[in-house]
Amino acid sequence: MNAFDLVGVAEVVVAVSDLDAAAERMCAYFGAGAPVRRTDEAFGADLAALPDAPVTLAAPRPGTDLAARVERFGDLPCAFLLDTDDLPATRERFDLPAPSSWGKRRVCWFETPLPGRLGVRDRA
Secondary structure (H helix, E strand, O other), rough: OOOOOOOEEEEEEEEOOHHHHHHHHHHHOOOOOOEEEEEEEEEEEEEOOOOOOOOEEEEEEEOOOHHHHHHHHHOOOEEEEEEEOOEEEEHHHHHHOOOOOEEOEEEEEEOOOOOOOEEEEEEE
8 A cells, every 4th residue: 555545546537418429439449338327416417437447427417517617628537536445544644525425436525626526436
């Protein structure tokens, strides 16, 4: 384990204007099966996680900051998730808020004034 309890970048979340078209393209590119879809109200998007690929697609909900970014800039990465083997220790080290659900895992989001999001998720 390194000095920050972090393993590395594990997942990239890409904001897209057309979830179905983007999912079809990305599944073909990665040779992935059907994406696992869910709505994440806290993230403000409908999500499509590609099985066995480090990518989740996010179609922003209307009226969100993310929707405004996609409208202005087009499809773009909107979040990066780092893995950790010890989420409680990482949370304490970086003074992160309580974890929330991210699919079947827990994630803590850094609070930052920059556009986009950076999160830490448990690797297990």
